[in-house]
Amino acid sequence: MYKKIIAGLLSLAIAGAIVLDVFYTFFGQPKATTTTNKNKTTTNSATSSSTTAPNQYQDGTYTGEATETEYGDVQLKINVVGGKITTIDVLKYPNDERKSESINAKVLPTYKQEALSAQSSHIQQVSGATETYKGFKGSLQDALNQAED
């Protein structure tokens, strides 16, 4: 099952690459791309509703260059039908080093409802709903920043 998915993905990607090759042969855009042979582990499902494709795209499937990012390699694939992008797929190769959310799993809060005195507090950081720069002066975080600076 899993193998089948990978095979399917690969063939899709290769199909995309072939389309691209043809496309770039004709239109001569340098930023062409071919697929790499790494194992694709995830495909994110299509999104995108009625996005108009940039003019240069004929109908078909186009695969972008595999881009190396700090979050693992990422590759985007778009499908163009009738001049519109019908789907955008994200093929990604997750970075194995990226840890899951659960590693800090057993962190629990200590409840204490109190006003902070910046001088005596051991707290360095405050987490709350987004603070604007305008409203920052006089905020708890501002007071804590001043305290030991």
Place this chain on the structure above:
Amino acid sequence: MNSTLRKQTRVLNHMNVPFTLTFMTPSEVDVTAEIATVSQQVDRFLAQVDQKFSSFKVDSDVSRFQRHELDLLTADATFQTIYALSEDAKQFTQGGFNAYYHGYYDPTGLVKGWAIETAHRRFLQPLLGHPWFIATGINGGGDMQLATNEDEFDWEIGIENPNNLQQILATYHLNNGAIATFGFNKRGLHIERPAANDFRQLTIIGDSLTTADVWATAGLSMTATDFRTLSELHQLSGMVVYDDLSVRAFAGGEWFHAQKL
């Protein structure tokens, strides 16, 4: 316990958000120059991120992408990364986070967390290789990525009382990781959808601020049941402040009793 340490902070203003850079060092060393350099790098990076992803700037990549002037496949690595991360976020939150919520692509809800996490990893984290730096962190308007180079130091983080912003309700201790809080207070409603639950404020603790921030945002717009199910599935940690100001913590997907403070 941290008595021999000195705390220094720098505040940067981008995207109308105050970003506090915090550096913990032994009290006897002078790292003014290093802090100045790193602060400048972060300042420049955040300005670039804003320039690229602001939906308010007509010439940003996001605006150009919305107008179909930017081709996704030839966009640069950063744009493709954000695009992929926002698709990923939509997947794991089962639609709770959706960069296409307005009908056009707007990754604003993800970009700030990503920018903080990335700036910390690129510019502050490397300082921790030097014994003069004990701990570093970037806190952007209440969402933060923190790290330490030794176990003796614990960050202590206060969780704000949404009813009284000069008060905290709880504290967390953390060596390394991220905390994001989303809620209804200062800016009023952050999300357009009518509240599907009785969450007043949601805090998520994790390793990655990008992920924690997405969960905090998405969780606030879900029904309590959906959020509970997903929190168990993804083993989330954090705490909820309810409309009646009772609080409830969850850790590794396990929920603890609600408490009235």
